[in-house]
Every structure is written in structure tokens, then in C-alpha cells.
Amino acid sequence: HNLKTFAYALGITQQALSAKLSGRSDFTLKEIVKACNILGTSDVTIFFEPKLHNLHFLNDKAVS
8 A cells, every 4th residue: 555655664654644644744854855755756845735635646656
């Protein structure tokens, strides 16, 4: 499952990732940098969208 793998790569639980994606919690700067490296992007604006739960880019990237 991509979200589980992504959470593990960020060093957080799947529950913590879910809270961040739904806006109940914020990503730390360290998590943003890690996520950008994992996803192969430098576009940090994706972390400042009001509805992160629509993160279509996770489906577009193979997170391993």
C-alpha cells in the first residue's frame, strides 16, 4: 500500500500520515524535505494546499 510505504519512508506511522494528509496535523520541515526527496520533486507548494487528502501525486509515483 503506497501510504503505508510512504509513511514508513518518512519515519512516521500511517496514522500520523493520515492526520497530516487530512489537515489534522502539520508536516514538519524535515518531513517535507524527506517527502520531496522520495517523490523526486522540489515543489514544496503541494504541502501548503488546503486539502492534502487529494494528493494525486502519490498514485503517480512508485514509492519504494
